[in-house]
Amino acid sequence: MITIQACLDGILLGVLFALIAYGMALQWGVMNIINIAQGDLVILGGYIAYFMYLYGIHPAWGVIISPIIMYFVGIGIYKLVINKVVDRDLFISILATFGISILFMQLMNFAFGADVVLANSGYGTTFLFDNNVVLPNSKIFSATVSILFAICLVIYMKKSKLGRAIRATAQNSRAAKILGVDTEKVYAATFGINAALCGVAGALISITFTIHPYMGLPYTIRSFMIVIVAGLGNLPGVALSGMGLGVFEEFADYILGTEFRIGSVFLLLVLILVYRRFKLSRKREYLK
Amino acid sequence: MKIKNILITFFSALTILFSTSVISLAKVVGDKIVLGAAISLTGKYSSNGVHTQNGYNMAVDRINSMGGVKVGGKTYKFDIIYYDDESNPKRAAQLAERLISQDGVEFMLGPYSSGLTKAIAPVTEKYGVPMVEANGASRSLFTKGYKYLFAVLAPANLYLDVAIETAVELNGGKGVKIAQAFEQDAFSQDVRLGILDAAERTGSEIIIDDKLPKELNDMAATLVKVKQMKPDVLVVSGHTKGALTAIRQIAEMKVDVPMLAMTHCDAAKLSKQHGKNSQYALCASQWHKTLTYKDDFFKDGMKYAADFEKEFGYDPPYQSAESSAALLVFKDAFERANSFDQKKVRDALAATNMQTFYGNIKFAEGGQNVDKPMVLFQVMCDSAGKCENKVVAPLKWASAELIHPIPKWSER
Numbered sequence: 001m002i003t004i005q006a007c008l009d010g011i012l013l014g015v016l017f018a019l020i021a022y023g024m025a026l027q028w029g030v031m032n033i034i035n036i037a038q039g040d041l042v043i044l045g046g047y048i049a050y051f052m053y054l055y056g057i058h059p060a061w062g063v064i065i066s067p068i069i070m071y072f073v074g075i076g077i078y079k080l081v082i083n084k085v086v087d088r089d090l091f092i093s094i095l096a097t098f099g100i101s102i103l104f105m106q107l108m109n110f111a112f113g114a115d116v117v118l119a120n121s122g123y124g125t126t127f128l129f130d131n132n133v134v135l136p137n138s139k140i141f142s143a144t145v146s147i148l149f150a151i152c153l154v155i156y157m158k159k160s161k162l163g164r165a166i167r168a169t170a171q172n173s174r175a176a177k178i179l180g181v182d183t184e185k186v187y188a189a190t191f192g193i194n195a196a197l198c199g200v201a202g203a204l205i206s207i208t209f210t211i212h213p214y215m216g217l218p219y220t221i222r223s224f225m226i227v228i229v230a231g232l233g234n235l236p237g238v239a240l241s242g243m244g245l246g247v248f249e250e251f252a253d254y255i256l257g258t259e260f261r262i263g264s265v266f267l268l269l270v271l272i273l274v275y276r277r278f279k280l281s282r283k284r285e286y287l288k
Numbered sequence: 289m290k291i292k293n294i295l296i297t298f299f300s301a302l303t304i305l306f307s308t309s310v311i312s313l314a315k316v317v318g319d320k321i322v323l324g325a326a327i328s329l330t331g332k333y334s335s336n337g338v339h340t341q342n343g344y345n346m347a348v349d350r351i352n353s354m355g356g357v358k359v360g361g362k363t364y365k366f367d368i369i370y371y372d373d374e375s376n377p378k379r380a381a382q383l384a385e386r387l388i389s390q391d392g393v394e395f396m397l398g399p400y401s402s403g404l405t406k407a408i409a410p411v412t413e414k415y416g417v418p419m420v421e422a423n424g425a426s427r428s429l430f431t432k433g434y435k436y437l438f439a440v441l442a443p444a445n446l447y448l449d450v451a452i453e454t455a456v457e458l459n460g461g462k463g464v465k466i467a468q469a470f471e472q473d474a475f476s477q478d479v480r481l482g483i484l485d486a487a488e489r490t491g492s493e494i495i496i497d498d499k500l501p502k503e504l505n506d507m508a509a510t511l512v513k514v515k516q517m518k519p520d521v522l523v524v525s526g527h528t529k530g531a532l533t534a535i536r537q538i539a540e541m542k543v544d545v546p547m548l549a550m551t552h553c554d555a556a557k558l559s560k561q562h563g564k565n566s567q568y569a570l571c572a573s574q575w576h577k578t579l580t581y582k583d584d585f586f587k588d589g590m591k592y593a594a595d596f597e598k599e600f601g602y603d604p605p606y607q608s609a610e611s612s613a614a615l616l617v618f619k620d621a622f623e624r625a626n627s628f629d630q631k632k633v634r635d636a637l638a639a640t641n642m643q644t645f646y647g648n649i650k651f652a653e654g655g656q657n658v659d660k661p662m663v664l665f666q667v668m669c670d671s672a673g674k675c676e677n678k679v680v681a682p683l684k685w686a687s688a689e690l691i692h693p694i695p696k697w698s699e700r
Binding site: 002005006009013106109110113114115116117118120125127134136138139209210212213214215250253254257258259261262 | 330331332333334335336469472498499500501505506507508509510512513515516527528529532533536537540541542555556557561562563
């Protein structure tokens with residue numbers, strides 16, 4: 001039973017992380033920017049849901065309101081900072097987003113205070129297998145919403161005009177520009193969509209876990225890892241690697257103990273990178 | 289270029305002159321005793337930093353308005369220089385250095401949290417500046433042989449000691465099975481050491497011993513283990529995040545455990561954020577307003593709480609109460625030393641033996657307060673869903689009877 005519980009816990013957690021990673025993969029692929037402020041956007045999204053909860057609106061509505069607000073926050077950040085670093089060195093963009101991250105942390109601390117907060121959804125609990133497996137409904141809700149948003153996004157990317165323009169820019173921005181794609185607009189929209197996804201994830205996190213102005217970095221790191229494992233431009237891979245890492249984490253927790261949980265995930269990351277390199281080096285061809 | 293050099297030299301000279309003139313500013317100016325404090329007004333400890341500052345200010349106003357401090361036949365008033373340490377230990381140490389060597393402060397009040405106190409203590413010790421602190425409970429602060437550090441609060445290892453003893457007592461003196469999950473930081477690990485001691489002393493067995501990583505806010509795995517192994521007591525300590533996460537997930541996963549003991553319920557506003565789900569949780573606290581300690585300045589806990597609420601608009605958490613007590617200790621020590629000589633004040637502090645509204649204060653060799661036990665309160669809710677914290681142990685101050693074992697979720 002513990003195996004089933006660990007698997008389900010891991011999958012529900014992983015899907016949520018995958019949603020954040022999905023946004024990161026998207027803008028990394030399109031704009032070649034590693035967004036260190038990803039986690040802080042998530043937390044900001046969480047605060048939007050939390051404030052709705054404070055004013056008596058059910059926090060689940062945050063899943064709709066928060067991405068709308070966050071989309072515009074994303075566009076704002078793009079216009080103010082990101083558009084100045086988008087074609088520059090990767091290092092510059094890391095520095096710039098690191099700066100945004102610090103700024104966001106301090107601003108959130110200033111505006112919302114340093115208390116740890118959460119929004120209560122009031123959802124109950126689902127018991128399976130004779131009460132041996134317990135799943136909080138809030139986690140099931142958050143996983144379902146994450147999957148729905150991911151599916152919508154995939155369809156949007158495939159079918160819509162903007163989606164096609166985003167994909168074209170990701171493949172080759174110069175060629176896309178020559179063929180009449182307004183890449184500037186595409187970049188802004190991509191960053192906005194990423195922020196909106198963070199908004200959804202944040203609202204879900206405020207319902208399932210807790211939020212705090214300084215809690216963003218773990219989400220950035222986790223989504224970074226998921227993207228690294230899945231590879232850029234591999235959206236189904238992001239979902240799978242998110243769930244895989246989630247399950248791996250839960251098992252590590254049961255078997256090795258909570259203190260080794262994060263460490264074992266990092267160890268897995270190193271192993272995957274070494275394995276990849278090994279595979280690549282075997283494929284490498286030399287000109288003689 | 290030449291003019292530029294001359295200008296630079298001129299301004300450097302001015303700066304040096306200015307800084308030396310600052311050094312000559314002393315701690316006791318006119319009728320004021322100037323204390324220094326680095327407090328977290330921004331950053332992750334800012335909520336508790338503000339509680340600390342409010343506690344200090346409340347006591348300064350009260351002591352000043354009630355006649356101040358009498359030393360050598362003259363009356364002095366307290367004044368505090370505050371700096372914001374940004375919740376950063378390095379910054380706190382720098383600011384302590386600045387307070388002492390630039391602002392000329394000769395007596396210090398502590399910052400918020402064990403980590404920051406640990407950063408400041410070596411500095412105050414180096415300069416021989418007596419520091420009374422109210423928010424650093426880590427045991428390691430009191431084992432380093434510091435001579436100028438005094439803490440009005442009970443050390444961290446005693447936080448949940450009472451809970452284990454109560455559980456054993458309720459079990460007819462037989463040892464109990466303990467499950468524990470502690471965050472990996474200095475404070476929580478000290479609380480853990482206290483539980484290990486208590487377990488050994490009472491013949492209890494620790495069946496789950498998880499260390500929660502700092503960045504984690506999911507403890508589902510630990511709780512699944514608790515469900516499987518059915519301990520008698522579950523102990524959790526991980527600051528406010530740990531308390532909130534534990535209550536949320538225990539309620540969601542319907543984990544039944546006869547006793548649940550935690551730290552930081554006050555700071556986490558458990559009963560407000562979780563309502564009835566937090567019911568029956570036992571919380572360790574340095575102070576509670578219903579305790580019946582008394583002094584001349586604040587009368588008792590209830591009066592203090594009422595005055596504090598009038599002034600700052602919220603019920604005082606124990607962080608504020610203990611901070612206020614630090615000032616009372618300083619006043620008492622100055623008057624007994626009858627001098628501003630740091631050595632004499634230090635000796636007077638070491639000989640402190642007094643009662644304040646916050647509790648009895650008497651320092652051990654290491655500087656920790658050994659005369660004030662921790663209290664345990666239990667979150668109790670009425671049928672309308674209004675929850676309140678009621679002191680249940682030690683029995684001497686109990687305002688309600690401990691509800692044990694916690695009713696099963698299926699029966700609530």
